Amino acid sequence: MIELEGLTKRYGEKVAVDHLTFSVRPGIVTGFLGPNGAGKSTTMRMMLGLDRPTAGAVRIDGMRYDQLKDPLKYIGALLDAKAMHGGRSAYHHLLCLAQSNGIDRRRVHEVLDTVGLTSVAKKKAKGFSLGMGQRLGIAGALLGDPRILMFDEPVNGLDPEGIHWIRNLMKALAAEGRTVFVSSHLMSEMALTADHLVVIGQGRLLADTSMADFIARNSRSYVRIRTPQREQLLDALHGAGITVVEAGAEVLEVDGEKSEQIGELAARHQIVLHELSPQRASLEEAFMRLTAESVEYHAHDGRPLGGPEPRQAWGPDWRKA
Amino acid sequence: MSMAATQVVRSEWTKIRSVASTVWTLGLAVVVTLALGMLIAALSKNEYDTMDERDRLAFDPTFTSFAGMSLGQLAMIVFGVLVVANEYSSGMIRTSLAAVPRRGTFLFSKVAVATLLALVVSMVTSFAAFFLGQAMLGHLKASIGDAGVLRAVIGGGLYMTLITMFSMGVAAMLRSPMLSLGILMPFFFLISNILGSVDATEKVGRFLPDQAGSKIMQVVPPLDDDTPYGPWGGLGILALWVVAALLGGYLVLKRRDA
Numbered sequence: 001m002i003e004l005e006g007l008t009k010r011y012g013e014k015v016a017v018d019h020l021t022f023s024v025r026p027g028i029v030t031g032f033l034g035p036n037g038a039g040k041s042t043t044m045r046m047m048l049g050l051d052r053p054t055a056g057a058v059r060i061d062g063m064r065y066d067q068l069k070d071p072l073k074y075i076g077a078l079l080d081a082k083a084m085h086g087g088r089s090a091y092h093h094l095l096c097l098a099q100s101n102g103i104d105r106r107r108v109h110e111v112l113d114t115v116g117l118t119s120v121a122k123k124k125a126k127g128f129s130l131g132m133g134q135r136l137g138i139a140g141a142l143l144g145d146p147r148i149l150m151f152d153e154p155v156n157g158l159d160p161e162g163i164h165w166i167r168n169l170m171k172a173l174a175a176e177g178r179t180v181f182v183s184s185h186l187m188s189e190m191a192l193t194a195d196h197l198v199v200i201g202q203g204r205l206l207a208d209t210s211m212a213d214f215i216a217r218n219s220r221s222y223v224r225i226r227t228p229q230r231e232q233l234l235d236a237l238h239g240a241g242i243t244v245v246e247a248g249a250e251v252l253e254v255d256g257e258k259s260e261q262i263g264e265l266a267a268r269h270q271i272v273l274h275e276l277s278p279q280r281a282s283l284e285e286a287f288m289r290l291t292a293e294s295v296e297y298h299a300h301d302g303r304p305l306g307g308p309e310p311r312q313a314w315g316p317d318w319r320k321a
Numbered sequence: 322m323s324m325a326a327t328q329v330v331r332s333e334w335t336k337i338r339s340v341a342s343t344v345w346t347l348g349l350a351v352v353v354t355l356a357l358g359m360l361i362a363a364l365s366k367n368e369y370d371t372m373d374e375r376d377r378l379a380f381d382p383t384f385t386s387f388a389g390m391s392l393g394q395l396a397m398i399v400f401g402v403l404v405v406a407n408e409y410s411s412g413m414i415r416t417s418l419a420a421v422p423r424r425g426t427f428l429f430s431k432v433a434v435a436t437l438l439a440l441v442v443s444m445v446t447s448f449a450a451f452f453l454g455q456a457m458l459g460h461l462k463a464s465i466g467d468a469g470v471l472r473a474v475i476g477g478g479l480y481m482t483l484i485t486m487f488s489m490g491v492a493a494m495l496r497s498p499m500l501s502l503g504i505l506m507p508f509f510f511l512i513s514n515i516l517g518s519v520d521a522t523e524k525v526g527r528f529l530p531d532q533a534g535s536k537i538m539q540v541v542p543p544l545d546d547d548t549p550y551g552p553w554g555g556l557g558i559l560a561l562w563v564v565a566a567l568l569g570g571y572l573v574l575k576r577r578d579a
Contacts, residue, residue, distance in 0.1 A: 045415070045578070045579070048415075048418075048419045048422075049418070049419070049422045050415055050418055050419065050578065050579040051578040051579065052578060065422055066422040066423060068422070069325070070325075070328075071419065071420065071422055072419075072420055077419055079415055079416075079419075080412065080415075082411075082412045083411075083412040083413060083414075083415045083416045084411060084412065084413050084416060085336075085340060085407060085408075085411040085413045086411060087340045087341055087342065088336070088339050088340055089339065092335060092336075092339035095335050095339075096332045096333070096335040096336045096339070097332070097416065097420050098332075099328055099331045099332040099335055100328055100329050100331075100332035100417075100420045100421050101328065101420055102328050140416065
């Protein structure tokens with residue numbers, strides 16, 4: 001169990017983390033989602049006692065991080081794959097961590113085996129690929145057999161096989177009753193692994209909800225219509241009591257799954273349709289809409305992200321995988 | 322020592338023995354100190370015949386055999402800097418502090434382990450430099466039993482150890498190997514010598530860590546010596562520098578985000 005209470009980090013004038021209050025529960029994977037620069041890594045560093053909060057507090061099983069005796073036995077973290085000395089072998093990297101927390105040497109061999117690095121245990125970490133470094137970092141997180149695990153962007157830069165492995169590992173750890181907290185800037189990734197979602201933008205809490213709720217609330221289905229006879233269609237829809245939203249020139253949108261009804265209505269009134277397509281807003285898009293105002297670095301394509309137009313861009317693929 | 326500190330000391334020993342830089346920096350310190358010391362001892366012996374009476378009176382065979390330390394200490398400085406600052410340049414510091422959140426325990430365990438290793442290497446080097454240097458000096462040689470000689474030889478080992486500790490403190494303050502070496506190297510190799518050889522700054526210069534500390538290696542004082550401290554006083558001044566640097570390093574580590 002991790003509890004954050006009014007956690008705040010300011011760098012001079014700039015607020016990186018702004019009064020975050022939420023808790024991370026055991027037995028499930030909690031996704032920590034936010035655009036780049038939202039304050040996810042800063043929050044995680046404060047959770048580990050690496051950065052000092054300007055205000056607020058973090059409790060790990062009710063205690064401050066620096067009050068934990070042998071913290072690796074409570075909480076294991078992968079912050080970034082390069083947080084190790086490149087000149088040291090994988091074995092010695094893990095051994096020095098184990099010794100500092102009074103963890104048996106045997107455990108080093110066990111976690112090396114778990115992450116599949118036994119054959120390169122004596123090799124220096126600087127020769128490792130990103131994926132191998134990530135695995136070594138995860139081995140370090142698992143070392144103390146902790147009840148809480150924290151991963152910062154664990155799939156970044158991994159090949160598909162590595163991504164698959166990490167997803168399954170996180171689910172397995174949560175199934176064992178552990179607390180699993182994982183950050184990402186990709187909604188699609190979270191949709192596959194997380195049971196619960198904490199979304200932040202510009203350091204502020206935007207959502208703290210179960211994944212199922214988030215999907216139910218945000219994956220709205222609607223019908224997209226294009227017609228040259230806009231006025232006639234609007235009148236016809238109003239006449240049938242159907243609410244319409246105008247989403248740009250010539251484009252109308254109707255909530256719900258009413259494409260048959262609208263098609264028949266148009267036929268009855270002899271209105272020409274250029275498009276009548278059922279749509280489902282993706283989670284990625286819902287996430288972007290949620291964080292749109294808080295995105296710090298916009299790509300300048302003349303339109304803010306999450307605006308009404310690019311609905312189709314992300315597709316509903318997240319459900320299939 | 323508490324349980325936790327014992328664990329951290331053991332961990333730091335694993336860290337220090339599992340990187341190649343430990344071997345080559347310490348190895349280089351030994352080789353350079355001994356080789357340069359022997360060379361200068363041999364040259365001094367040849368030069369002795371051409372010296373005038375005053376210089377012969379001031380000739381210090383013990384101190385002469387330690388001449389290689391001026392260069393050898395630079396390798397010890399690199400050792401001290403790398404032990405501490407590599408945590409920062411590699412990113413290991415975040416992993417280390419997540420494992421050992423008590424920052425004082427972390428820093429002082431690391432410094433203790435590195436200091437103990439530096440002390441062993443420095444003592445061996447100092448004794449070896451003395452005996453090898455005296456062997457080169459032939460009939461000019463001093464004996465380990467002569468007045469003040471054993472103090473100077475042990476002092477030589479302590480001097481190198483304290484210089485290593487000083488550089489660990491500086492590295493903990495600056496948190497970067499390049500920055501630390503960029504300041505310490507010219508400081509010990511150039512600035513200290515320049516300050517010491519100009520009349521106007523000489524009085525300031527002799528309170529610098531290396532000039533004050535190296536006083537303990539002298540058996541025969543130089544001509545017109547008006548240094549306001551003795552051998553142990555000089556080592557004490559160096560020790561104060563060490564305390565200040567380590568305290569500064571501790572405060573920086575304690576206060577700043579990792």
